[in-house]
Amino acid sequence: MRGKDEETGEFLSPSRTEQRREALEIRSLAELLVSQPAARLKQINLPDGLFEEVEAVQRTPSHIARKRQLQYLAKMLRREDDEVLEGIRAVLESDKLEARREAAALHRTEAWRERLLVEGDEALGELLDAHPEADRQSLRQLVRKATQERARDKPPHAQRELFRTLRDLLGEDEADTGET
Structure with missing residues (x-):
């Protein structure tokens, strides 16, 4: 054979x-x-x-x-050569991992925004305990405005601003943990 x-x-x-x-x-x-x-x-x-x-x-x-x-x-x-192919695969896989990390970070931010809008002060207290550097007053105002927008079915300007603020806050936290 x-x-x-x-x-x-x-x-x-x-x-x-x-x-x-x-x-x-x-x-x-x-x-x-x-x-x-x-x-x-x-x-x-x-x-x-x-x-x-x-x-x-x-x-x-x-x-x-x-x-x-x-x-x-x-x-x-x-x-x-196999080394060239493995190098190409490694670069493309790293892109996939980075995209997954970014998607997960956006999902975490969205989850925090939803918690803040639904639970209110309880979730805000928990967020501020986890991130003491956050501006308490501006977050409280954004949550209040976003809740009012949602209740009145208005365009989500404050909700978007709250999302951006949370993304920046949580992004800084991930950068701090990634460096150490």
């Missing part, structure tokens, strides 16, 4: 399924690269030939021609 050591029975090369799986992973990496803006591609530090090919795929308007170009890009990626 081809690809199998007759004495030990071990396979000498990856199976066709493994080869297909690797090729599909490379193809998805190529698609991810093509979806990146040009400025981000320059930050990734692609080899020159790959960078030019990614740009060529991005410029191709026709669906079939784009698919063919993408296949060629994947072929070029398969020829690259």
